[in-house]
Amino acid sequence: MMDRPDNATVSVVIPTLNAMAYLPALLPALRSQKPSPPLEILIVDSRSTDGTREVVTQAGGEVRLLDVARFSHGGTRNLGIRNARGSIVVFLSQDAIPRDDTWLAQLVAPFQNPQVAASFSRQVPRPGANPMEQFFLATHFPENPVVYRRRADGQPPAFQRDVFFSNVSSAARREVILRHPFDDTLIMSEDQQFARDILLAGHAVVYASSSVVLHSHNYTFLTAFQRYFDSAYSLTQIFKGHGISSSARMGTSYLRRECAMMLRHHPLLLPRYAAYVLAKTLGTILGHFADRLPRRWARALSLHPSYWTTGSA
Numbered sequence: 001m002m003d004r005p006d007n008a009t010v011s012v013v014i015p016t017l018n019a020m021a022y023l024p025a026l027l028p029a030l031r032s033q034k035p036s037p038p039l040e041i042l043i044v045d046s047r048s049t050d051g052t053r054e055v056v057t058q059a060g061g062e063v064r065l066l067d068v069a070r071f072s073h074g075g076t077r078n079l080g081i082r083n084a085r086g087s088i089v090v091f092l093s094q095d096a097i098p099r100d101d102t103w104l105a106q107l108v109a110p111f112q113n114p115q116v117a118a119s120f121s122r123q124v125p126r127p128g129a130n131p132m133e134q135f136f137l138a139t140h141f142p143e144n145p146v147v148y149r150r151r152a153d154g155q156p157p158a159f160q161r162d163v164f165f166s167n168v169s170s171a172a173r174r175e176v177i178l179r180h181p182f183d184d185t186l187i188m189s190e191d192q193q194f195a196r197d198i199l200l201a202g203h204a205v206v207y208a209s210s211s212v213v214l215h216s217h218n219y220t221f222l223t224a225f226q227r228y229f230d231s232a233y234s235l236t237q238i239f240k241g242h243g244i245s246s247s248a249r250m251g252t253s254y255l256r257r258e259c260a261m262m263l264r265h266h267p268l269l270l271p272r273y274a275a276y277v278l279a280k281t282l283g284t285i286l287g288h289f290a291d292r293l294p295r296r297w298a299r300a301l302s303l304h305p306s307y308w309t310t311g312s313a
Contacts, residue, residue, distance in 0.1 A: 013080030074182030117203035165195035232287025
């Protein structure tokens with residue numbers, strides 16, 4: 001068996017935009033990781049105006065600031081990869097906080113196996129997360145680990161059934177991701193595209209559930225609509241067999257379980273829940289037809305309107 005990877009071989013890449021609300025907790029959490037902190041922390045900033053850049057510059061040491069002129073989920077991370085010195089690159093969202101000082105060690109532990117090219121963490125909700133967000137995270141990020149491999153029948157992987165990945169907190173071998181970079185033309189879901197590509201190349205992906213970050217969102221109705229619009233559109237680009245019937249099957253199965261939970265534990269929230277489900281459903285349906293809509297409509301419906309003007313989120 002290979003030696004356990006050491007944190008000192010790890011570069012952490014964090015895309016940021018006005019991250020001042022999170023940096024006071026995030027940077028100390030990264031520096032306190034055991035058995036050692038990461039080799040470096042690369043902050044890839046998209047022209048923050050709230051003091052993020054000044055805090056990063058003053059942090060010194062292993063913390064470096066990289067500028068990105070135009071943000072895209074894939075392109076920003078590719079920039080971090082090209083500048084990273086570690087053999088393993090960890091990707092972390094600015095609002096994802098490691099739950100403890102073993103988060104990093106647990107995330108890179110699967111790389112003891114040479115077949116493993118990437119891993120991702122469990123996400124648990126922050127205090128105050130609404131019941132829908134709590135259920136979402138418990139469903140998609142359970143306590144048990146999972147290993148994803150290429151399908152034995154040679155067919156392309158299907159989203160969620162055969163492949164799932166999240167760049168909220170993830171890690172990848174730098175040499176592998178340089179060969180299979182993130183697609184910087186995608187509006188989002190670059191993490192699913194990367195996982196698809198490396199599975200097809202014969203690598204394994206590990207859901208490292210013992211590596212945990214605090215991360216959740218209480219979406220408004222509008223934001224939920226926009227996010228599901230973008231997500232459905234991106235998945236149709238990545239998984240060519242992912243049509244509206246695929247989303248309907250996944251959504252119906254999930255909705256039955258979620259609705260049962262709401263009826264049992266949160267009946268007073270049912271009116272709000274119904275509106276929330278309607279927003280997500282409408283966003284998903286329209287997202288499947290996004291490339292047929294007038295561009296001005298897509299801009300209005302999207303969480304990333306600039307994408308529909310420039311081709312980059």
